[in-house]
Amino acid sequence: MAPGAWWEEPVHRLERAWVIIAALIAVVFFSAMMLIWHAFGQQNSVGRAYRVDPKAYQAEVERFVQQHKVGEEAGQPVVAPPPGSDVYILAQRFRFYPILKLKAGERYVLHVSSLDVLHGFSITRPHVWNLQLYPGYEWVLPFVPREPGTYHMACNDFCGVGHEMMLGKIVVER
Amino acid sequence: MTPLGEVRTCPVTGFRVHRAAEDLVKANAVAAVVALLVGGLAAIVVLFTRWMGAFPPEAFYQYLALHAWNLLIFWIIFFEIGVLHFAGSIMLNTRPASPAVGWASFGLMALGALTVNRAILTNPLNHLSFQPYPPLRGTPDFYLGILLFAVGALVGVGHFFATVYKAYRDRTYQGPLPLVVFGAFTAAVLAVGTLLVGAVAFVPAFLWSAGAISDLDPFLWKLVYWGFAHPSQQINLAAMIAVWYLLAFLTVGGRTPSEKVSRVAFVLYLVGINIASAHHLQTEPSGALSVGWKWVNTGYLVHLAVLGSMIHAFAVPGSVEVGQRLRATPGACSSGWCARPGTTPRFPASCCPLPCSAFWAAPPA
Numbered sequence: 329m330a331p332g333a334w335w336e337e338p339v340h341r342l343e344r345a346w347v348i349i350a351a352l353i354a355v356v357f358f359s360a361m362m363l364i365w366h367a368f369g370q371q372n373s374v375g376r377a378y379r380v381d382p383k384a385y386q387a388e389v390e391r392f393v394q395q396h397k398v399g400e401e402a403g404q405p406v407v408a409p410p411p412g413s414d415v416y417i418l419a420q421r422f423r424f425y426p427i428l429k430l431k432a433g434e435r436y437v438l439h440v441s442s443l444d445v446l447h448g449f450s451i452t453r454p455h456v457w458n459l460q461l462y463p464g465y466e467w468v469l470p471f472v473p474r475e476p477g478t479y480h481m482a483c484n485d486f487c488g489v490g491h492e493m494m495l496g497k498i499v500v501e502r
Numbered sequence: 503m504t505p506l507g508e509v510r511t512c513p514v515t516g517f518r519v520h521r522a523a524e525d526l527v528k529a530n531a532v533a534a535v536v537a538l539l540v541g542g543l544a545a546i547v548v549l550f551t552r553w554m555g556a557f558p559p560e561a562f563y564q565y566l567a568l569h570a571w572n573l574l575i576f577w578i579i580f581f582e583i584g585v586l587h588f589a590g591s592i593m594l595n596t597r598p599a600s601p602a603v604g605w606a607s608f609g610l611m612a613l614g615a616l617t618v619n620r621a622i623l624t625n626p627l628n629h630l631s632f633q634p635y636p637p638l639r640g641t642p643d644f645y646l647g648i649l650l651f652a653v654g655a656l657v658g659v660g661h662f663f664a665t666v667y668k669a670y671r672d673r674t675y676q677g678p679l680p681l682v683v684f685g686a687f688t689a690a691v692l693a694v695g696t697l698l699v700g701a702v703a704f705v706p707a708f709l710w711s712a713g714a715i716s717d718l719d720p721f722l723w724k725l726v727y728w729g730f731a732h733p734s735q736q737i738n739l740a741a742m743i744a745v746w747y748l749l750a751f752l753t754v755g756g757r758t759p760s761e762k763v764s765r766v767a768f769v770l771y772l773v774g775i776n777i778a779s780a781h782h783l784q785t786e787p788s789g790a791l792s793v794g795w796k797w798v799n800t801g802y803l804v805h806l807a808v809l810g811s812m813i814h815a816f817a818v819p820g821s822v823e824v825g826q827r828l829r830a831t832p833g834a835c836s837s838g839w840c841a842r843p844g845t846t847p848r849f850p851a852s853c854c855p856l857p858c859s860a861f862w863a864a865p866p867a
Binding site: 333334337340342343346347350353355357362375377378379444445458463465467487488489 | 562631633678789790808816
């Protein structure tokens with residue numbers, strides 16, 4: 329074959345049709361579906377995140393716990409902050425601290441961060457939150473718990489042997 | 503080591519095979535299959551760790567780590583280096599640029615792979631699966647093993663480029679680079695980018711683990727790490743597709759319906775494939791990566807690579823069909839395709855992966 333001759337060879341009509349169909353699929357998935365998923369599918373995490381000193385964040389969580397503590401469960405404080413307030417969760421190996429008790433239909437602003445290593449923060453029911461927690465970044469998410477019930481959050485990023493036991497809890501009451 | 507000049511003609515393919523290249527292909531292919539076996543057995547153990555009475559919880563992480571590093575890194579990159587020795591030397595009818603360098607590459611890779619496996623088997627700190635994000639800290643030998651393997655692979659890729667240049671200089675092939683070698687070349691270029699990014703992640707991680715530097719930025723590290731961990735799978739993708747074109751040729755004398763379209767599809771991989779790695783950062787703090795950044799980098803150029811895969815999905819079976827017609831055997835949907843499986847193992851070898859990949863491997867994400 330002469331150099332460059334392969335470029336001059338005609339493309340069979342079947343393959344040309346296939347390339348056009350494939351290109352259209354790519355264009356539709358990019359331009360239409362990505363926009364639709366982004367707008368309606370809750371593909372990306374909502375809320376903001378800010379830089380924070382992990383130790384300062386831990387002190388803030390401790391103040392919050394002391395202020396609104398209403399009980400204790402399995403060694404973890406249970407905290408019932410007033411509706412409309414800022415609520416805090418600290419992720420550390422291998423627990424989410426503290427347990428939150430919230431009112432359905434009220435608005436809260438959730439703050440969550442990690443003290444030590446990377447953790448996942450995942451609540452699968454309702455499937456709204458899936459956040460990557462870093463020491464040094466504080467997530468701030470306004471939210472309204474709608475359905476009363478007990479919700480468990482799992483760490484879904486390996487954080488050491490003990491990761492499998494890392495579960496947190498939010499209780500939503502009427 | 504075999505004498506440099508020793509050449510034989512393969513009775514099956516008709517290729518002139520330089521023994522020095524053949525030995526390198528064999529060594530890398532065997533190492534690849536051993537890594538595949540170790541990673542596969544580890545996956546079975548992972549399954550059995552659900553049986554809590556027999557395995558402690560940490561066994562899950564240990565065997566998951568063993569599974570991950572053997573299957574996602576060692577098996578595919580050993581395999582790719584084997585493909586590069588085959589494509590560079592045997593397909594271009596030249597002896598390897600330097601068999602000694604080829605063996606040095608293999609030695610470094612084997613040493614690296616053994617070091618990582620040993621580190622995972624002997625120290626619970628290294629049960630880091632495929633998310634070894636700082637501040638979780640493995641032992642220095644874990645990171646050193648990965649670096650040795652990456653350097654070995656880079657030497658192997660460099661050796662491939664040198665062999666292709668040697669063939670070009672000595673005019674051992676005619677016309678443009680054959681399509682299979684072109685595909686292997688694509689995998690090699692992807693490998694250079696991937697392995698260099700891997701060094702950017704693992705050199706500081708090694709120094710940090712050894713105590714030479716005090717701190718790593720966890721966010722930056724994870725970002726860079728996925729520039730290595732995801733594209734490494736794409737090296738495999740490009741190399742596998744090159745091999746499928748080769749199998750179509752060896753089985754029925756197939757040739758791609760259009761050289762132009764198939765080559766452009768490989769170039770689309772080069773342009774778009776690595777963008778896909780950003781999807782590992784979808785849940786990162788929005789103060790670090792904006793929603794817009796995530797959207798563009800997970801959904802934008804990646805579709806160029808998807809288009810490349812779609813084109814190959816037509817062109818590889820198309821190559822078999824063209825081969826059948828050139829041999830004047832009946833074409834698609836007739837006895838020509840159906841009669842083949844009983845006659846040669848090469849036919850199912852090329853056909854079985856295609857439907858599998860349509861579901862699992864072909865979309866580059």
